[in-house]
Amino acid sequence: MDIAPEELQFLTVSDILKESTSIPKLSPRTFYLITLTLIFPLSFAILAHSLFTHPLLSQIQDPYGSHSSEWTKLLVFQFFYLIFLFAFSLLSTAAVVFTVASLYTSKPVSFSNTLSAIPGVFKRLFITYLWVSLTMVVYNVIFLCFLVLLIVAIDTQNPVLFVFSVIVVFVLFLVVHVYITALWHLASVVSVLEPIYGFAAMKKSYELLKGKIGLAFFMVFGYLVVCAAINGVFGSVVVHGWEYGVFTRVVVGGFLVGVLVIVNLVGLLVQSVFYYVCKSYHHEGIDKTALHDHLGGYLGEYVPLKSNIQMENLDV
Template identity: 30%
Template sequence: MDRSEEDMKSVGFFGIFKQSFKTIFSWKKIFAQITLTLILPLTIVFLAEMEISHHVFLNIETNSFLQFEPNDYDGNRTSAMDWLYYLLFKIAFIILLTVFSLLSTAAVVFTIASIYTDRETLFRNAMKVVQKVWKRLLVTFVFIYIALFIYDVIGSVVIAIFRSFLRNKSTLSLILLLIFLIVYIIVFLYLSVVCQLASVITVLENTQGFKAMKKGKQLANGKKKVGMGIAFVLYAFLVGLLVVYELFVEYGRGVFELAMVWRVMIGILCGLLLLMLFLLFIVTQTVLYLVCKSHHREVIDKLSLSTVLGGHMGETVVNPTVGGEEIQLGRPQLQQQV
């Protein structure tokens, strides 16, 4: 983090990626520790869910999809116990995914903030901060899940309506469906940027839940295209990795007739790339936060930020202001009179 606050304001799409990679490679040791300790279990949980879903619950997921078309349903119904096991499996997956995502986010955001303020960056310090902020970060994650769930429900309802119209295969219906999918992706990318900024805000500022998401929305203004472009690239890479994993690892025996050794090697490679991608997700969203703060002229005072980080570490006491808020990391600068 060798850029000043004024320099950060002008950082764009490529600059955020460049700064993110530079930060990771300049501080390889601590990011490697965080990756192996927190992000590796996250990756294992993610891939394990795909494996178990494919080998154990594929019949349930296939039938639940086919039920949108009653005439195509093959009659291979699953029992109530199968649905119960499937539900418990999904709940366990969401809990594990949330836990490791929460811990990884807190550790990486704190580490980058420490680098930005020239504080000592130690792995044990990052883990101490995780213990301090995980509760309020969990609150923000719950609001993020609620927002994404509502958005998915709305999207599913609209798609179901389109499916009913598409039975006659009209050209107009296909065009409308394509337009809806494009709009759906664009809104999803914007929502993901707001959620990512809200996560960083929760760690570094005295804000959580809906207020953090509201502030994330405000910070995203002016840098929406940059943030959405970054999200698009990362999600596109994620989807590409998952497609490769599904085709060459999950279905490698039946589709491409790959030997087991090749399937294992491709699976390991996909896992390593997924591991690095998850780290890059969190690093870029933190750098984007710094860029958005500078863009809105909310200059992050390094002394104030260092005080906040010290408060997380138990080194200093962050005295609340009259309004009950902790030291703010940035106040909008007054425009100079001409």
């Protein structure tokens, strides 16, 4: 990034998008291979998932006959789908964040180096993801409780309880869910670029988000809306749109997969750039030499003598 570190804090959403989309030009071959081998399979699986589950669900909803075999197939498919989604999501994050940081520190970038770094990065991201998952479990339990309360309010025709439940459910779904998602994405970057992960990375992410929550909310909400729109069109045209014909469905499906690939790649680049924006806002300089050595540790090039790499409150 050519922008001075102290100026990064002033970037707007459009500036961050512009900066993010310019990064692949610095190493097009590396990002092309990352996109082809990691982000494309992830995006394809997200959209193609409904193609395989829809026939099974249709058979299960058939009131006649036994559906034990269909339920077994659905559960097995869902299990492997979630494993695949989880693995490629973390792999894509690890690859993009590591590559962007390498470019930021002027470290030589190549696809082979990125692949070599992934095992070390993956472990840290996995532990952070477990803490985020625990947070999401707590959130879902609370959300479910208020959803049940909303149903009770409808059944009992209690207007006060109904309004209260609707407001809480709306806030939990729209605000809290988006905030946890932003916290997770930023904690993922922290886990790669700083010597902390897990709960410590989430705590650091929480601190970095202060003062930039509005910007983070806007970007995460926009990303989720775009993904939901893509999935909606894919479901209505490709999965359920028998009237459109096979050729049209294949063309639309291929186009939407390509769009989702671009959206996911840009999303990963944005979360990397946003990390530097937050660091700049809190006047936490990043020692590029220390970061360079930290990244080299994933490649076996450098073994830190201390567990705490100082990357804060330093002039670049």
